[in-house]
Amino acid sequence: MNWWLPPQASTFAPSIDLGFLVILIITGITFVLVEVGLIVFVIRYRQRPGQKAHYTHGSTPAEVIWTAIPAVTMVILGIVSNGLWVKIKGRNSVPANAYTIGVHAKQFEWWITYPGPDGKLGRTSTSLIQKTTNPTGLDPDDPASKDDIVVRNQLHVPAGRPVVVYLSSEDVIHSFYVPQFRVRQDVVPGLEIKAWFEATVPGQYELGCSMLCGMGHYKMRAQVFVHTQADFDAWVAQRASQAKGEGTS
Amino acid sequence: MSTVAAAAHTAHAHHDDRSFIRKYIFSTDHKIIGIQFLFLSLFFLLVGGILAMQIRWQLGFPGKPMPGGTLLPETMAPGGVILPEYYIQLVTMHGTFMVFFAIMLLLVGVYANFLIPLKIGAHDMAFPRINMASFWSAVASGIVMLASMYVPDGAARAGWTMYVPLSAREDLSGAALGQQLWSVSIILFGLSSVLGSLNYITTVINNRAPGMTWFRMPLSIWALFITAILGLLAVPVLAGAAIMLLFEQVLGTHFFDPASGGQALLWQHLFWFFGHPEVYILILPAMGMVSDMIANGSRKPIFGYHSMVFAICGIAFLGWIVWGHHMFVSGMNPTLGSSFMVSTLLIAVPSAIKVFNWMGTMWRGNLRFHVPMLNAIGFVAMFTIGGLSGIFMAATPVDMFIHDTYFIVAHIHYVLFGGSLFAIFGAIAYWFPKMFGRMMSERWGKVHFWLTMVFYNCTFFPMHIIGMAGHMRRLYDPTIYDFLKPVQPMNEFISWSAFALFASQAIFFVNFWWSMFKGEKAPLNPWEDNGLEWTLPSPAPHGNWETPPTVYRGPYEFSAPGVSEDYLPQTKKLPTDREPALTPAGGH
Amino acid sequence: MSQAMADAMSPPFPAERGLDVYNKKLGMWIFLASEVMFFGALIGSYVILRFGAPGEWARPGVVLNIKITAFNTFLLICSSVSMVKAYASIADGDPKKMKFWLLMTILGGACFVGIQVFEYIHLVERGFLPSGVREGSELAELVTAGTLPGATMGLYGSTFFTMTGFHGFHVTCGVLSMLYLYLTKALPGKFTTTDYAGIEVVGLYWHFVDLVWIILFTIVYLV
């Protein structure tokens, strides 16, 4: 098995992995320092006849040093992490050219809506949700919803283009998680939450629910397909014509 | 006037003519209540452990019939194969029992009760009857929680954090009565905890023996005192939230119901506003007791006593403003996320002070490796790992990847098992003579420590690695996911280690019960410690002291120059010591 | 005054100097701190929910009867004054007056609870429930007519009944404990000028309950 983080498949992955590595190095040094120190002390200062412990109540310089070093390290770590955080989750972080996808979560499936040729997602409303005929509650009166494609448990995204997913939940809190993209965002009923990412490597991945959402939580899984832009366009066109065919028949 | 009252009160220290029931069951004696809490919480520790073993079976061997699983009813495990709905009950109840009824009761219920009066030189708690009420409401709460596992549709199923709307709506969770009983039990638990806390705080503030100034208190008492403040102020918030949840389940209110304007995130804010101070409730007393044991085992004064106290206070203060780090990916306002990240990272500072000061205490010491000392060193080593892995979660971008994975599971177990539980094993051995008048077996205590240490690390360290692989929490069957199929051998290894870990606890169990009746009789001061409790016979009589002890110094004066032994009890008067000023007689 | 008391009711065991407040009083203050957090959670939830509510909140006075509640508020303030009078009387060495004022306080508290129960019954009759507005009730018609905002009535009911209900529960506990004091301590004449801890401690609780009501009355009934 893989003893490191999963393969990288989005633009976030390298920077998040770098953050992970940096923290691992910082904590690793501390870890070695403390554990080796403990072992050395345990061996060196074990009880021996005639030995008397050194009577001291502490040392202010030493304590100042080991207060200041962690404090400075942590503040620097916080500032650096915050830059990345704002880039990923900040309010205005979604790039303007992002492709919009709607993700609707319900116990225990994902319904993915693609905007079709007009590039706009139709309006949705929880009151319109019908279990089989309208699982995401698309409003048929909205012109933008006419060409929308709704697919169950399949997330198709183009590589090399930012994608913003509009997350909505019908019942409980779910969590949108694609490990290879390093993206996680809870899906909270009553809130519309945006999450964006840019896939880089075409291939097949998995979308999982990472928030306990009921007894079927473990099987709330969807396939993620990262296509090249051309393949993606072809897929959308194919699905659109398929949907049209179904609509007219 | 005060002398009259004092005479009336000190009288009961001498003769003890209480009936058996008043003495051992509905007792108001803090030591008996502490021992009652010990039995209660060890029972719940066992229950939580049994639940954990079932979880590990399912994760290691998904879909295979569990040995002994056929004893479970069809609704849980038909043919011994655990069902998904039973699995999430296991996960929920394991968390609930361990956090609330095992660790919290073990630390706060047992040791705050047992140690505070003994170590500060008080007769008893300030309010003995309220103390008794606190114990019995904890019992009631525990019974309700246990009962919830036996109702027709099973126990609560929304994880120990009870995130709404899953926990609030029976049509979504599949459990009605079980969920309601969870809320009722937590409300009762909140009552018990508040009653206990107000007792501890009052006692520490007002009932210290003459000479026991604030900065002569042992660090265990400092930690328990600060913990009591955290509990006093945090637990009512949980009780309020649980009441709202109960109303949501029973009366159909809309606090957390988004369809009627309620907010799902409100629960998370309330829960974690309680929940993060709770995390420190679960670790601070352990830190305090470990400080006592390390100073004793090193035969050296604690390194930097004052900064240890301030670190405890600092952790407790920061504990109030970091709860949002449980909610980084919850859809919370991202700006709030940034501020919570900074405050969370700052917690590393007081934690580092504590770890380095413990090491400073051991430096140039004369280390005695008795069982409490071994467990205390184990605590420092393991808490360091748990604390360091917390930094990964505190950094928001990294948290986005590892949140809700086994990395978090590893982190919490390193802190609560590797941290708190090792401290508890040490504390049990350390104060066992004071409780029962007999020593626990040193040899078997060491065997237990080493086996636990090895299997514990084999169980929880690999969880970091499967968490890095992206293994989500609370999955009934991880092999559903293609990317998790390769980690299955690791899961299997974890499960075997967990079984071995559980089995090694049998040594502790036997040692505990055997020593209680057959153990070697305890000498007056078995660890050659300075604390006030060791000036009393073991077990200490009702009312503790006939004449109040007088305290001349801090609790960590080991190996002081000019003293023949390497310890110097707090009550021992040296020619240079002055009598402490008593409470001024003529008005303040 | 408080110093004199600290002497009389100091801990019985010679002890290191604490807060110079006797145990029971200190314990009550600590308990009140936890009560602040409890009501803080309930009131905080109300504020957060109302702040983020989908639409307008019902205008004050449409569902709840402000006049009766204003009278109730006044009653509770009066009972707070009578409690403090009882405390002052016994401190001054007048048990007879203390008994009178304590009884007045109990009556005031009991009336408050009675009026609140009456208010609840009336509200439920009109269709106001913890889960919102009952179908086909008087208030449901107001919702249809647009006088009341339908979108937030559920939240209104939930928060109103939880907050006032728990306050009422606290008042009831206060009345019961004062009754207990009256019957077991005040009537047999056990309170003296040097020992009236019960009156002071229960009084603290009682004033706190009054204080919570002052806040609740403003934010629930008037805003």
Add this chain to the structure above:
Amino acid sequence: MATTTHKHPPYVLIWVYLAVLTAAELGLAFELPISRNMKLLLLMILAIWKALLVALYFMHLKFERWNLRILAIVPIPLALILIAAGMSEHIW
């Protein structure tokens, strides 16, 4: 000390204060030509004023030692932090 007469705060005067403030609050509840926020502000000021009167005089905080006062004040900022964080969700 029993011989000396205790000096008590003017409880009845405070009672009158409280009654007047309650009446003022009641007056604010009716339609007035002031903005909603202004009304809210005035009501909150009145409520806190009343609460302070009760705490300072009836609960004797005015006459207690500073460390007991701290005990009474400590939980309030904590509750305010909670409320502020909860509300910040909506200032998106």
